[in-house]
Amino acid sequence: MDEVINRSSTIARELKTGSGAEVGMQVLKESQSSGTVGDIYVDDPRMTCRNVNVYYGDKQAIFDIDLDIAKHQVISMIGPSGCGKSTFLRCLNRMNDTIDICKVTGQIKMEGQDIYDGGLDVVPLRASVGMVFQKPNPFPKSIYDNIGYGPRIHGLNDNKDHLDEIVETSLKKAGLWEEVKDRLDHPGTGLSGGQQQRLCIARAIAVSPEVILMDEPCSALDPIATAKIEELIDELRENYTIAIVTHAMQQAARVSQRTAYFHLGKLIEVGETDQIFTAPRHRLTEDYITGRFG
Amino acid sequence: MHTSTLIIVLLGLMSLAYYLGRKRSLNLVSGRVRDLHSLPSYYGLHTALWCGIPAILLLVVWISFEGSVVTSLVVDSLPQETQNLPPERLNLVLNDIRNLATGDIVSTTVDENMQQAADHYAGLQSISNMAMFVVALSLAIMAGYIAHRSISRQQRARNRVEKAVNFFLLSSSTLAIFTTIGIVLSVLFESIRFFQQIPVTDFIFGLEWSPQTAIRLDQVGSSGVFGAIPLFAGTFLITLIAMVVAVPIGLLSAIYMAEYAGRHFRSLAKPVLEVLAGIPTVVYGFFAALTVAPFFRDMGATLGLGVSSESALAAGVVMGIMIIPFVSSLSDDVINAVPQAMRDGSYGLGATRSETIRQVIVPAALPGIVGGVLLAVSRAIGETMIVVMAAGLSANLTANPLEAVTTVTVQIVTLLVGDQEFDSAKTLAAFALALVLFVITLALNMIALHIVRKYREQYE
Numbered sequence: 001m002d003e004v005i006n007r008s009s010t011i012a013r014e015l016k017t018g019s020g021a022e023v024g025m026q027v028l029k030e031s032q033s034s035g036t037v038g039d040i041y042v043d044d045p046r047m048t049c050r051n052v053n054v055y056y057g058d059k060q061a062i063f064d065i066d067l068d069i070a071k072h073q074v075i076s077m078i079g080p081s082g083c084g085k086s087t088f089l090r091c092l093n094r095m096n097d098t099i100d101i102c103k104v105t106g107q108i109k110m111e112g113q114d115i116y117d118g119g120l121d122v123v124p125l126r127a128s129v130g131m132v133f134q135k136p137n138p139f140p141k142s143i144y145d146n147i148g149y150g151p152r153i154h155g156l157n158d159n160k161d162h163l164d165e166i167v168e169t170s171l172k173k174a175g176l177w178e179e180v181k182d183r184l185d186h187p188g189t190g191l192s193g194g195q196q197q198r199l200c201i202a203r204a205i206a207v208s209p210e211v212i213l214m215d216e217p218c219s220a221l222d223p224i225a226t227a228k229i230e231e232l233i234d235e236l237r238e239n240y241t242i243a244i245v246t247h248a249m250q251q252a253a254r255v256s257q258r259t260a261y262f263h264l265g266k267l268i269e270v271g272e273t274d275q276i277f278t279a280p281r282h283r284l285t286e287d288y289i290t291g292r293f294g
Numbered sequence: 295m296h297t298s299t300l301i302i303v304l305l306g307l308m309s310l311a312y313y314l315g316r317k318r319s320l321n322l323v324s325g326r327v328r329d330l331h332s333l334p335s336y337y338g339l340h341t342a343l344w345c346g347i348p349a350i351l352l353l354v355v356w357i358s359f360e361g362s363v364v365t366s367l368v369v370d371s372l373p374q375e376t377q378n379l380p381p382e383r384l385n386l387v388l389n390d391i392r393n394l395a396t397g398d399i400v401s402t403t404v405d406e407n408m409q410q411a412a413d414h415y416a417g418l419q420s421i422s423n424m425a426m427f428v429v430a431l432s433l434a435i436m437a438g439y440i441a442h443r444s445i446s447r448q449q450r451a452r453n454r455v456e457k458a459v460n461f462f463l464l465s466s467s468t469l470a471i472f473t474t475i476g477i478v479l480s481v482l483f484e485s486i487r488f489f490q491q492i493p494v495t496d497f498i499f500g501l502e503w504s505p506q507t508a509i510r511l512d513q514v515g516s517s518g519v520f521g522a523i524p525l526f527a528g529t530f531l532i533t534l535i536a537m538v539v540a541v542p543i544g545l546l547s548a549i550y551m552a553e554y555a556g557r558h559f560r561s562l563a564k565p566v567l568e569v570l571a572g573i574p575t576v577v578y579g580f581f582a583a584l585t586v587a588p589f590f591r592d593m594g595a596t597l598g599l600g601v602s603s604e605s606a607l608a609a610g611v612v613m614g615i616m617i618i619p620f621v622s623s624l625s626d627d628v629i630n631a632v633p634q635a636m637r638d639g640s641y642g643l644g645a646t647r648s649e650t651i652r653q654v655i656v657p658a659a660l661p662g663i664v665g666g667v668l669l670a671v672s673r674a675i676g677e678t679m680i681v682v683m684a685a686g687l688s689a690n691l692t693a694n695p696l697e698a699v700t701t702v703t704v705q706i707v708t709l710l711v712g713d714q715e716f717d718s719a720k721t722l723a724a725f726a727l728a729l730v731l732f733v734i735t736l737a738l739n740m741i742a743l744h745i746v747r748k749y750r751e752q753y754e
Contacts, residue, residue: 150643203643207643
């Protein structure tokens with residue numbers, strides 16, 4: 001905090017003297033009222049979040065978060081347990097709506113459309129912002145029906161052939177097709193943990209989302225399955241925007257281009273992944289990534 | 295002296311043994327509990343168990359054989375001509391002797407022989423009593439003493455006590471099983487007696503039920519036909535109606551409670567729904583007979599339908615209402631057991647709440663719901679009070695719910711109510727009916743439990 005205060009007083013001084021106004025603007029742009037260090041803005045963002053606050057009953061879980069999410073990029077959200085990174089992620093497709101006591105304020109826009117606008121239906125939103133959860137949660141249905149579930153709900157299955165095609169391409173994109181193509185009618189719950197998680201990713205892809213949110217997608221998986229998922233995330237970046245919450249810092253370093261560090265419900269620092277892990281600018285970020293706490 | 299006195303004395307001895315055993319174990323190591331194999335209380339318990347259990351086992355054996363031994367001694371002392379009487383007559387005489395000995399009413403005049411026998415009986419009884427007392431107490435003291443002496447540092451008292459506890463637990467659980475077996479056997483043997491008089495095929499495939507057997511040959515309307523089909527048809531008709539009422543209402547209310555209702559509404563509505571389960575079936579019975587049945591009859595009259603005043607419909611509907619909480623609470627449990635992750639997965643794909651319920655939650659919970667419904671069916675089949683009051687007695691073979699039908703349970707009740715001779719086909723028929731009913735509900739329960747268990751494993 002001290003750093004921020006110091007910096008803003010420097011800005012004030014510089015503004016007063018009129019010198020270095022450009023530098024001042026630059027710094028001002030970086031450090032908003034929320035006190036986030038680093039560049040929260042990107043050019044041509046997929047989603048923009050402004051002043052996002054989340055309350056569980058009387059308790060505030062997220063404080064004034066401003067963040068842009070860029071297209072065709074992986075942004076990872078790291079931070080100690082309970083720092084609000086999952087809560088923030090769940091705001092992005094309004095999954096928090098399913099929790100009665102949860103209240104979200106502020107503005108989250110997707111392609112200029114406020115997703116918390118009262119008139120907006122969550123059904124198309126969740127179709128365009130898919131989600132993959134911590135624990136693989138395939139439905140107790142066949143592999144085919146697991147993938148077909150979303151398209152059927154959204155009426156994308158005009159005919160059987162089309163649905164077959166969706167199932168096949170989704171499974172191919174998720175790198176699961178070769179492993180399951182002969183047993184599409186087997187229950188999805190019979191697959192291994194890693195396969196189940198890839199099935200869940202394929203299930204999310206099947207409704208052709210623009211953004212995929214992943215809430216610690218590898219925390220229930222072994223290292224080999226994790227490596228496969230990470231590889232997959234990297235491939236998916238070409239077509240989708242991905243926001244991933246992770247506990248493993250190496251994972252964030254491996255798969256993401258931008259990293260956001262959360263601490264006690266605040267967004268402390270955001271920046272290029274390389275920069276965050278090699279030259280963190282905020283002391284808390286540095287403490288966390290060097291393993292001083294977490 | 296009475297047996298209960300003996301048991302109280304034994305319990306006293308056991309607590310004394312506990313105290314002494316515990317004290318001795320402590321004395322052995324002069325208070326250093328760590329040097330003992332087990333905690334001192336285990337040594338106490340060990341001594342107490344040795345003191346009590348052999349004596350109690352002896353008591354049980356003694357009491358179960360006492361009667362026959364004393365009786366046979368009395369019989370031996372009776373005059374020769376009495377001993378030669380046929381068994382039933384001899385039994386009567388012995389009953390009189392017992393009554394005379396205990397001071398109850400005697401059926402015949404008391405002669406000298408009998409008085410003598412009664413005195414003999416009473417004498418033997420008191421000797422046996424005293425002997426039992428002395429033997430049991432000395433056994434308790436002796437066994438307790440030996441156990442007390444055997445206490446040593448290395449004695450594995452804890453293991454032995456735990457073994458004894460294990461045995462008690464085992465015997466408690468087998469008691470329930472043996473009771474079930476006993477019930478099945480008693481029903482089975484009486485049924486076999488019935489089937490000796492009436493062929494099994496007549497019973498199972500017969501289309502007419504008229505259990506009144508003629509006392510005189512010229513009696514009218516007492517054919518004594520035992521075809522069980524109309525009864526089972528009536529039972530299934532009423533069960534079907536009950537299920538048509540209970541399953542949709544129960545299931546839908548469970549879905550509402552589990553998925554839609556707010557916390558406030560749920561906390562109010564759930565207890566109220568469970569009150570339904572707490573209403574005694576006899577209350578449902580007169581509700582059906584006095585309120586619902588006349589209502590249906592009058593409704594039928596206005597619609598131009600002939601509804602009998604004791605219709606299958608009324609009994610079935612009320613039984614369905616009775617079963618609603620059963621279905622709804624079982625379904626509520628299985629719906630709540632569907633992991634939140636399933637819901638999240640579905641919502642995350644943009645499914646609405648109703649799509650999630652219809653396409654994910656209900657299919658996932660279906661096996662459990664089916665199991666619950668089957669349990670409810672077996673409950674409905676065995677239900678008695680409502681149908682006794684509201685379903686009627688005439689055994690009609692009909693599929694029309696507006697007519698009066700009768701059920702298996704109703705017939706069992708009417709066959710056994712009142713003074714009955716227990717060797718006529720009419721009375722024995724009740725056991726045969728009970729046997730078939732038991733087999734059906736047992737099969738349903740087993741299928742239901744199997745399904746429910748299979749469902750439980752699904753998410754693990």
